[in-house]
Amino acid sequence: MIVQLSHPQRQVEIKGPKRTKELLRELNLVMEAHLVIRGDELVTEDEMLADADQVEIRPVISGG
Amino acid sequence: MNCGKCKTKAVISLPRHNAAFCKGCFTTFMHEQVARAIKSFKMFAPEDRILVAVSGGKDSLALWHILLTLGYRADALYVNLGIGAYSDESHRKVRHYADTVAAAHGAKLIVHVVEQEAGGGIRELATVLHRPTCSTCGTIKRYQFNRAAVEQDYDVMATGHNLDDEAARLLGNVLHWQDEYLEKQGPTLPASVEGFAKKVKPLCRLSEREIAAYAVVNRIDYIVEECPMAKGSKMILYKEVLNRLETESPGTKQRFYWGFLEKQNKPDVPKESMAEKDQRTLHPCQSCGQPTTADTCSYCKMMAKAKTATPR
Numbered sequence: 217m218i219v220q221l222s223h224p225q226r227q228v229e230i231k232g233p234k235r236t237k238e239l240l241r242e243l244n245l246v247m248e249a250h251l252v253i254r255g256d257e258l259v260t261e262d263e264m265l266a267d268a269d270q271v272e273i274r275p276v277i278s279g280g
Numbered sequence: 281m282n283c284g285k286c287k288t289k290a291v292i293s294l295p296r297h298n299a300a301f302c303k304g305c306f307t308t309f310m311h312e313q314v315a316r317a318i319k320s321f322k323m324f325a326p327e328d329r330i331l332v333a334v335s336g337g338k339d340s341l342a343l344w345h346i347l348l349t350l351g352y353r354a355d356a357l358y359v360n361l362g363i364g365a366y367s368d369e370s371h372r373k374v375r376h377y378a379d380t381v382a383a384a385h386g387a388k389l390i391v392h393v394v395e396q397e398a399g400g401g402i403r404e405l406a407t408v409l410h411r412p413t414c415s416t417c418g419t420i421k422r423y424q425f426n427r428a429a430v431e432q433d434y435d436v437m438a439t440g441h442n443l444d445d446e447a448a449r450l451l452g453n454v455l456h457w458q459d460e461y462l463e464k465q466g467p468t469l470p471a472s473v474e475g476f477a478k479k480v481k482p483l484c485r486l487s488e489r490e491i492a493a494y495a496v497v498n499r500i501d502y503i504v505e506e507c508p509m510a511k512g513s514k515m516i517l518y519k520e521v522l523n524r525l526e527t528e529s530p531g532t533k534q535r536f537y538w539g540f541l542e543k544q545n546k547p548d549v550p551k552e553s554m555a556e557k558d559q560r561t562l563h564p565c566q567s568c569g570q571p572t573t574a575d576t577c578s579y580c581k582m583m584a585k586a587k588t589a590t591p592r
Contacts, residue, residue: 251493253496279513
């Protein structure tokens, strides 16, 4: 699957199928600091993501 | 995973509340949390005029959206800081929300452009003044928001500070024992003197992740890109540390910040010294004579049990 990341903007390809929490773990990202969006819908950490999915991992931390 | 309320498919789980919600129930949950903060911290009344400080980011746009949805009279002020493409994009997002959503609620957007008054953006100002950019930015925003709120007769000024902002700031203040700043960490700051607007933080019960999720679920188009000036800031480091702790132990951030607020609100009672407390609560163990709060001390109980227990 194609995964869109931010800070900096980039794309990586990850082999599916994979659960959201496993995807985050593979990319060494903390759930509490990110949202996972498939297409334009939020998904929970137990959701299974397929190779054909367009996935965005959006960071939520701001400088404040 | 299903919504804990209506049992349809969940879009988010909130470990700190041991809950999961679908889109509709999550939106309701968020509105309830904001309403609860407004009430419990006596932020404002239904008839009050509110000025929301907006930046184009998730927190301030979500705050404006929630207040308008809850029926409050909330206008907004955007300060264009003149940080090149970043300010252009954030300004566009704020304008888009104001025109497509806020206007229908009768709310207006006020804009202040730093460059028009100061002759340059905050980067140029910071260079000329030999000051860090973030501190220059903070001074300008605080001044402009307060001035607009006071001059245009708003009852209160609302900012999008969230639980993560407040917990990270508290951690920074505690790490450096900046006692004088701790007093100003409440979600409601009164208009203490003539010329100061009352300031409130209605998102103080909500985490950054919850607010970002609210923006996605409610199709609020905000600027995801981080301010280029905030890279490497201490606040981001503190937030990362707190998020590591939160992941291992859900609820850490709220216990830290809300616990602080509870302690702050407790009336001062004369504090008992450790020696006074020990003298009040401890007496000799009836078996060995060492100080204990019980009739028999833990050690004597443990030894008595060990002597009578059957080996495995």
